[in-house]
Amino acid sequence: MKQPNVRSHLPHQLIHDVYVLLDDGDRRALAHSNLTPLEFNLLLQLDLEQGQRLTDVGAKLLCVKSTITRLVDRLERDGLVRRNPDPDDRRAQRLILTPRGAAVRAEALAMHNAAVERRMNLLDEQEQEQLTRLLLKLRDGLAADLAAQQAIEAES
Amino acid sequence: MKQPNVRSHLPHQLIHDVYVLLDDGDRRALAHSNLTPLEFNLLLQLDLEQGQRLTDVGAKLLCVKSTITRLVDRLERDGLVRRNPDPDDRRAQRLILTPRGAAVRAEALAMHNAAVERRMNLLDEQEQEQLTRLLLKLRDGLAADLAAQQAIEAES
DNA sequence: GTATACTGCTTGCAAAGAAAACGATTGCAC
């Protein structure tokens, strides 16, 4: 059994390989701004909608609360974001970007956009559209599959 | 700038999302055998060609040597693999699967194959072929891009 | 042959994340 004898393993493996390569490229592009991909994504979230709670951000970034706490600790220490008290809920904190954070975000976004565009343009426009269509279908199916699995787990 | 205004960001984002979902599914499928994806992949490597050195495995699994050392520590402690001295090079160790390791590997492979097949069959056969073609092209291009970047770094 | 560079692996250290327990606060049932 040299290669797994299941046909569907090839695309599965390829998604993994492509992800690793893209992630590596992202890290290289963001390293100039001293950001990890996760930090960058957090800054992007804040740009979209300031004043979010840590829990909200965690849900969007798909990581647990403690990870967000420490991520924000670092970013706050570096002066990129600030925790503001929530006027309506004394348990919660609202995250806002500092001016310095906004500047870093803009710089990193420009580098990131350029890097993504350069690499994705390895496919022509039509191929990108095809790929998008296939991945959308797969993603939605997988998300449904995950929800079903979680429902099963919740029962037991 | 609600969504990044670069067209190529959508497939980039989708690959990330799909990867996360697939990885999560892999972890669930492998959890029944108490293996992480990396441990599973190491066992698969050994199945392919027994007697490999740690360095060889590290190259195939794309992680640094120290990671392999500790990964093998765990698997050896659990009785799944064994380090054998290399007769030709006293620095090196040859990794072989124990009978117990082979059994665990077989069980995990069956579960993994079933899980991969079920999820990839969210796409029909033709779509899988299309996806494979696109990802192959992208992967090869990205690999070449990475090699070019590394060459630039090596110069400076 | 001896010095030097290189290779294979391990170890120490730090970064990152997950899980669980916790304190503080809120909201819901009654």
Next chain:
DNA sequence: GTGCAATCGTTTTCTTTGCAAGCAGTATAC
């Protein structure tokens, strides 16, 4: 209102990983 459950965020602990330094063994230059 009072009591109980849920929520928000932090802290503690554990696991996994990468990087850099180090040790032992090998190969190359001379």
